[in-house]
Amino acid sequence: MNLIDDDTLQAYVDGELDAPSAARVDAALAHDAVLARRVQQARDVRAQLRAVFDPVLDEPVPARLSALLQPQSAQAATPAAPRVLPVDGGGIGTTRRRATRRWFVPGAALAASVALLAVALWWWQPGGDLVRMQGGQSFAAGALTHALDETLASEPKVNAPVAIGLSFRSTDGRICRTFVLRSPPARAGLACHESAGWALPVLSAVTPSEGGGELRQAASALPPAVQAAVDARLRGNVFDAQQERAARDAGWR
Amino acid sequence: MNSSDAVREGLIPLLPRLRRLARALAGQVADADDLVQIVLERALARAAQWRPDAALDKWVFAIARNAWRDELRARGRSQHLFAPEEAGEMTADRASAQPAQQLELAMALAALPPDHREVVALVLVEGMSYGEAAELLEVPVGTVTSRLARARATLQAHLGKDA
Numbered sequence: 001m002n003l004i005d006d007d008t009l010q011a012y013v014d015g016e017l018d019a020p021s022a023a024r025v026d027a028a029l030a031h032d033a034v035l036a037r038r039v040q041q042a043r044d045v046r047a048q049l050r051a052v053f054d055p056v057l058d059e060p061v062p063a064r065l066s067a068l069l070q071p072q073s074a075q076a077a078t079p080a081a082p083r084v085l086p087v088d089g090g091g092i093g094t095t096r097r098r099a100t101r102r103w104f105v106p107g108a109a110l111a112a113s114v115a116l117l118a119v120a121l122w123w124w125q126p127g128g129d130l131v132r133m134q135g136g137q138s139f140a141a142g143a144l145t146h147a148l149d150e151t152l153a154s155e156p157k158v159n160a161p162v163a164i165g166l167s168f169r170s171t172d173g174r175i176c177r178t179f180v181l182r183s184p185p186a187r188a189g190l191a192c193h194e195s196a197g198w199a200l201p202v203l204s205a206v207t208p209s210e211g212g213g214e215l216r217q218a219a220s221a222l223p224p225a226v227q228a229a230v231d232a233r234l235r236g237n238v239f240d241a242q243q244e245r246a247a248r249d250a251g252w253r
Numbered sequence: 254m255n256s257s258d259a260v261r262e263g264l265i266p267l268l269p270r271l272r273r274l275a276r277a278l279a280g281q282v283a284d285a286d287d288l289v290q291i292v293l294e295r296a297l298a299r300a301a302q303w304r305p306d307a308a309l310d311k312w313v314f315a316i317a318r319n320a321w322r323d324e325l326r327a328r329g330r331s332q333h334l335f336a337p338e339e340a341g342e343m344t345a346d347r348a349s350a351q352p353a354q355q356l357e358l359a360m361a362l363a364a365l366p367p368d369h370r371e372v373v374a375l376v377l378v379e380g381m382s383y384g385e386a387a388e389l390l391e392v393p394v395g396t397v398t399s400r401l402a403r404a405r406a407t408l409q410a411h412l413g414k415d416a
Contacts, residue, residue: 007398010405014376016383045408046377049277049362052355053378056273062286065272068293069265071258 004028004035013042130181131200140191140198148177148191148198152248154241165222167244170233175252178222178230180206188222190229193252202229260300263309264293270379274314277374278321280363288324292317314379315389318371325367354412361411369404372397377405 004012004025011017012025029036129142140148147162156163165178176192186206191198204223222230239247264271271292275285296303296313303312362373375386376397383401387394 006402006406010402011383011398014383014401041409041412042405044412045358045405048355048358048412049373049377049408052359053273053277056276057269059269059272061268061272065268065286065289065293066265068290068297069261069268071261 009035009038010042013039013046131203138200138203139196140200144179144181144191145198148179148193149252150248152241152244154244166230166238167247168230168234168238169236171235172233175247176230176233178226180222188226190226190233192233202226256303256305257297257300259305260296260303260309264296264313267310267313270310271313271317274317274374274379275321277362277378278317278370280359288317288321291320291324295320311381311385311389314375314381318375318389321371322367357411358408361408365404365407369400369407372400373404373408376401 008017008021008025012022017025025035025039029039130140130144132139132141144162147160147164151157151160151162151164153164153167161181161183163180163182165180167175167177170176170192174192174194176190177198178188178190180186180188187203188206189200189203191200193199202225204225206223268289272285272289275288275292276282279285279288292313295316299316303309362370365373371390372386375381375389376383381389383394383397387397390397
């Protein structure tokens with residue numbers, strides 16, 4: 001007989017029960033292994049969430065945030081301090097912020113980003129050596145780094161595991177390159193060069209219809225998520241063969 | 254000291270917790286700090302509304318939750334383009350040091366409906382009591398309890414998968 005329902009059990013775990021109710025759960029726990037396991041699972045969720053988010057407490061607070069809390073006189077002396085916006089008149093979330101800030105994504109896009117991360121995790125298996133995580137970002141590793149560093153789209157390597165597509169200079173100044181991993185299941189992504197390596201802002205599975213056979217034309221095989229990432233960054237033209245070679249010789253800077 | 258100064262000074266020690274809450278709500282690092290900036294701006298603009306007998310942390314957390322909801326609504330309407338560069342910039346800043354299980358948990362949290370995510374953020378991450386969360390969210394305690402139970406079951410399923 002189990003009189004401890006889920007709400008009661010959860011309240012017990014979260015310290016929300018009054019003493020007599022908590023004592024009843026304690027008593028039941030002593031001889032109910034199933035109940036004990038449910039309690040442990042509920043505790044685990046909390047403990048793991050804390051493990052994920054508590055490190056934020058120890059991160060340095062970005063200067064742009066702490067600057068907002070400086071006394072007015074100090075703010076005046078700090079030209080870089082962000083302006084305090086009026087709340088009324090639609091100041092927040094309108095033009096300035098829309099124009100200059102990325103903001104968190106709506107549900108569908110969030111789901112997309114979760115799916116992309118799922119791909120990243122799927123790569124990031126023990127033994128998987130194409131992606132590494134650093135500071136919460138995905139970076140190329142191993143053979144993928146090598147291909148991004150060395151391979152020219154103008155000199156494709158037919159049997160190489162990685163096909164390079166477009167190369168271009170992003171709106172933020174970094175050089176970015178699209179790539180396709182040929183070995184099934186085919187995956188495509190965008191890599192942008194920075195000091196820490198090739199950051200991978202987007203990774204996506206290539207469905208067979210998108211893949212279209214041999215994936216000879218890596219650029220034309222890009223999944224929509226990768227294409228969107230390219231479109232969001234592309235200003236001007238993609239590199240021609242000469243520019244691509246020059247960029248490689250300059251270390252992709 | 255006027256109320257603006259009191260709020261300004263009171264918010265400084267709250268910044269780490271505010272950033273943690275924002276991270277749990279908004280998910281991604283850049284977004285979370287944008288949210289914190291909006292919250293600070295609003296809190297300072299509304300400092301006159303804060304009563305010194307009210308706890309500043311709960312007051313500012315309520316502002317954070319409402320600002321987050323406002324932005325979700327605004328985004329929903331405007332069909333704002335997904336900024337793909339954020340895909341790799343997940344919740345966890347220390348992903349390299351985190352087991353895959355925790356990354357998956359962060360993803361599962363980000364995928365929860367907003368009603369569930371905010372309860373998890375307030376109770377399980379920030380550590381509010383059910384009653385405090387209910388008051389902040391302006392819903393009955395029973396609603397907090399049931400949302401939390403459902404959210405927890407979802408998150409637990411993700412943990413269980415790897416266990």
